[in-house]
Amino acid sequence: TKTVRDVLEEVIPKKQLQLKQLKTEHGQAVLGDVKVEHVVGGMRGLKAMLWEASVLDPNEGIRFHGMTIQDCQKVLPAAPGGKEIIAESMFWLLLTGKVPTEAETRQLSRELAEKGDLPEYIEKLIDSLPSTLHPMTQLGMGVAALNNESKFQAAYERGIKKSEYWTYALEDSLNLLARLPALAARIYRNIYNPGKPIPKINKDLDLVGNFVNMLGYGSNHDLTEYLRLYIAIHGDHEGGNASAHTSHLVGSTLSDPYLSYAAGLYALAGPLHGLANQEVLRWQMSMQKELGDNISHDHIREYLWKTLKSGQVVPGYGHGVLRNPDPRFMALQAFCDTRPELLADPIVQLVKKTYEVAPAVLKEHGKTKNPYPNVDAASGCVLYHYGLTQFKYYTVIFGVSRALGCLTQYVWAKALGLPIERPKSLSMDAIEKLIKQ
Numbered sequence: 001t002k003t004v005r006d007v008l009e010e011v012i013p014k015k016q017l018q019l020k021q022l023k024t025e026h027g028q029a030v031l032g033d034v035k036v037e038h039v040v041g042g043m044r045g046l047k048a049m050l051w052e053a054s055v056l057d058p059n060e061g062i063r064f065h066g067m068t069i070q071d072c073q074k075v076l077p078a079a080p081g082g083k084e085i086i087a088e089s090m091f092w093l094l095l096t097g098k099v100p101t102e103a104e105t106r107q108l109s110r111e112l113a114e115k116g117d118l119p120e121y122i123e124k125l126i127d128s129l130p131s132t133l134h135p136m137t138q139l140g141m142g143v144a145a146l147n148n149e150s151k152f153q154a155a156y157e158r159g160i161k162k163s164e165y166w167t168y169a170l171e172d173s174l175n176l177l178a179r180l181p182a183l184a185a186r187i188y189r190n191i192y193n194p195g196k197p198i199p200k201i202n203k204d205l206d207l208v209g210n211f212v213n214m215l216g217y218g219s220n221h222d223l224t225e226y227l228r229l230y231i232a233i234h235g236d237h238e239g240g241n242a243s244a245h246t247s248h249l250v251g252s253t254l255s256d257p258y259l260s261y262a263a264g265l266y267a268l269a270g271p272l273h274g275l276a277n278q279e280v281l282r283w284q285m286s287m288q289k290e291l292g293d294n295i296s297h298d299h300i301r302e303y304l305w306k307t308l309k310s311g312q313v314v315p316g317y318g319h320g321v322l323r324n325p326d327p328r329f330m331a332l333q334a335f336c337d338t339r340p341e342l343l344a345d346p347i348v349q350l351v352k353k354t355y356e357v358a359p360a361v362l363k364e365h366g367k368t369k370n371p372y373p374n375v376d377a378a379s380g381c382v383l384y385h386y387g388l389t390q391f392k393y394y395t396v397i398f399g400v401s402r403a404l405g406c407l408t409q410y411v412w413a414k415a416l417g418l419p420i421e422r423p424k425s426l427s428m429d430a431i432e433k434l435i436k437q
């Protein structure tokens with residue numbers, strides 16, 4: 001059975017050659033213009049980053065090495081006794097561009113389980129934090145402090161060749177990915193169930209299986225399956241989104257994978273990005289509180305207008321790139337559609353009903369370029385149904401997942417020898433001067 005390292009060793013020389021040819025043969029080819037609107041408009045649509053694992057099509061949504069979520073659901077190995085994609089098979093695909101076999105997936109699960117325990121100083125650090133400190137802040141702190149273990153940083157200090165960077169980057173990435181569930185579960189336990197013992201890592205279980213166990217929901221097979229799917233499909237969303245872009249920028253300075261990902265997590269913690277999944281549920285719950293159960297479409301329409309007229313965004317709707325309903329939203333809805341107990345839940349019904357009304361309201365409102373739901377619109381209500389009701393914690397789950405994509409890119413940035421990122425900025429006066437020339 002091959003390891004991810006074996007497969008990467010085969011794939012890297014081919015990609016290195018591809019990059020060399022791109023640079024020498026097409027280095028001056030034009031991919032688009034840089035307009036003033038890009039500079040003042042958050043660089044939306046500007047093609048200016050190399051990101052290997054996934055590409056986002058505005059209409060079709062995310063493709064992982066060219067594969068849709070449904071393609072992945074057909075071919076990526078699930079956990080024993082499960083049906084959904086698991087984090088390990090998605091990570092393997094993102095990292096290598098290859099579909100892993102069942103045996104390769106199991107072996108990666110075992111490797112991660114064996115590496116999954118937290119060092120004692122991290123446990124002490126997390127235990128010392130006040131329970132009022134937002135779980136995302138705690139997650140970022142834990143990830144950053146784990147850089148005490150960084151093999152990449154130690155090797156850099158020792159003095160290694162640039163061509164060796166990726167091997168240490170991979171080692172750190174596997175160690176970090178392995179430890180995220182124990183770290184995230186400890187934060188959950190400390191805030192919501194202080195003093196409750198956390199189960200030990202089961203070496204025969206996949207990463208998310210262990211995560212759910214440590215959260216205290218291991219006996220709930222449906223929640224475990226939901227979180228496997230959730231964590232696999234939140235893993236990567238090309239490179240320009242704020243968490244991916246941030247971790248890539250920080251990693252480009254040769255900061256180690258832990259610091260690079262901690263930085264990405266703090267971008268994920270903003271309400272326009274990952275924190276939207278917390279905000280969606282808060283918003284839908286206050287709608288339910290105000291309007292009661294059995295809410296009509298008209299009532300939802302009025303509530304949407306109330307939100308918009310008060311100058312707030314409708315959380316879970318809109319996107320910087322997407323111009324259609326997010327296929328990740330659709331995949332999570334499809335999970336509900338096969339389970340009558342979920343369809344009967346008032347909060348799941350409310351999310352669905354909101355989806356039936358919101359696009360038309362947002363179109364009429366006329367501001368957002370994309371009136372359709374993004375992944376965050378759907379992700380929280382199912383967690384709520386299964387008893388994971390603490391919505392301040394939801395972005396932490398996103399944070400466990402996004403490591404799949406950010407760490408993949410970290411390894412590739414080192415394998416390809418990508419340089420430090422340093423775009424050019426301009427003042428408004430400098431822009432005006434350039435326009436006049």
Ligand code: FCX
Pocket residue numbers: 044241271272273274276308312313314315316317318319320321367368369370374375376
């Ligand atoms: N509700 C109300 N107004 C919205 C809106 C929404 N859901 N989405 C966009 N708009 C507004 C913008 O605020 C902007 O208004 P302005 O001109 O007064 O500044 C205008 O429409 C144009 O924005 P647009 O170009 O369509 O969107 P951006 O690329 O600037 O922003 C996000 C994209 C996702 C930030 C935006 O749609 C938003 O705020 N959505 C709500 C929060 C959310 O769900 N975020 C999660 C996104 C994602 F899936 C993730 O990262 O997890």
